[in-house]
Amino acid sequence: MTVLVIGEALVDIIDGRRRPGGSPMNVAIGLGRLGVPTVLHTSLGDDAAGRLLETHVRASGVALTPQSRGTASTSVAEVSIDSTGAPTYRFAITWDPDPVDVAAGGYRAVHVGSISAMMRPGASVLDAVLDASRASALLTYDLNVRPALMGAPGPARARAEQIIARVDVVKASDEDIAWLYPDLPADRVIERWLAAGARLAVLTRGARGASAATATTAVEVAAAEVLVRDTVGAGDSFMAGILAALDDAGLLTAAGRGRLPVLDREELRRVVGFGIRCAAVTVTREGADPPWRVDVRSAGVGYA
Template sequence: MGFNVPMAQTDIVVTRSDSPPADDRRPHVVVVGEALLDVVHRVDGSVDELPGGSPANVALTLGRLDRDVRLVTWLGADGRGSAVRTWLEGSGVLLAPGSTDAPATSVAVARLDEHGAATYEFRLDWRVPTGAAASPDALAVHTGSIAAVVEPGASAVRDLVRTARPTATITYDPNVRPDLMGDPADVRPTVEELVSLADVVKVSDEDLGWLAPGADPLVVARSWLGLGPALVVVTLGGEGAVAVSAAGERRAVAPRVEVVDTVGAGDSFMGALVDGLWAADLLGGARRDALREVDGATLGRLLDHCVAVAAVTVSRAGANPPRRAELDAAPPIPRQGA
């Protein structure tokens, strides 16, 4: 049974793309990481240019869910950067000051084979804008993927996270890029350092398969929980997701949907996870103990929300997560086995 919700047509217009709102004291989420343009070469010779980047997709999801979100990124003041900014602004994402100071916008060139499998070439320059920081009113700081591993920006990301941690919940998604990150053995120490700084970690079973070949994903998740997070969530593609916490483990079954593609699905799950934690009043440094004591029923509702958002994303082309109004208006999504 298919499920496809048309994208809402009303966009939120932001006056300036490189500055936060005048009232910076409102509760908000800060996302730190790459925004770039995916240049997709297809076997028929056609080429598409689509905005993307894992952290940018997380910010986009939060914006579409009507959350106040600010993105710390590194874009050029060029045509490609303008396309990315327009895409973000259309979903209410605000860019932090300095985020458009890059010499050029980063690009990921994807070449698809006849089966739709892609090989990637990255033309990437990742840095954290000078002076970037999360304000004390940031409820959460999220980072992950390339930005958290690739220097010279990665060290600045970790510094920003450490500084923000006393007042903000830290969320992290490794979202590995093997074509860019090199040897898993070299990447694991950096990933585990960030896991130890995080309150909430979301990771896919595929990422864990690369980081820890042959290991049971849940065994790795349990070991990561021992490094410090309150919650580690493993996504299992079409099989749903499982959350590991001090209260035990909770699973969510994936909705049955007609999959168009999986681009941005994990990022929309991550954005929905932050959104759900906000709705449950579990964000912010002052709520860290409450997050550690989260009960199974709350975790179950949280995971159901995340898989529902991801299901809409995979039901249509590209990184196109739902807006809040779409979720509110949509009929219940059938579950596997229903």
């Protein structure tokens, strides 16, 4: 059985060079490279950019749903990198994918996130998949906020909370939370999400590492010490890493849902630590380039 990832795939233009991008696609690529069988449902045009993305996806061992190819132009993001390696984005994107039959796929987990979770009309496809998959799959969500496309924080927050109430695992960055909840500290937001229905909430803090919490346990894991080239795709690699770690533990299935709230501290640390190691490899590279599992093993990065 495979993992289904739903969301945007686009071409990042960095210093005039075209590179595959899009948060959900990066997560799918990361999962494929870490050895987790994965299918991506997205929206690709019949153009050069679409063919570039399809080749990239398949080269990482990820399949595309038949419905992923369409006639609209493939989406594009222009990326600027500042002196710290942090990216800013300017988008030319549409999100109107065809429906996908999850029953036919037999997926054991479904991952959603970022722009595609917010943008109409395609967000309705995502909602239908979450509703249809609840009984048969573990559901995961990465907020990956893009303020330029998500409007005001209030409506975006309400939409995010609609999804969080339906999923088992939610991941966000401290910057995501600061934009969505300017008047609440991050720990209160995590408590709110767990009370809403999430079984595991994970928060990334850039150079300060990451934390994770369930209703019974919380951990903090320090960042790996590496030379940062840029941070494009680091959060997506982290997300793929924690999903792969859950898979290694036999938890990336609907049957794993009940085990998430009772993970002990060491189990949580292993999950978060593997995500950090995956992100640490990515930040040493240019652009969104998730590691293969052998890269993580050979990188020699640890965590405290």
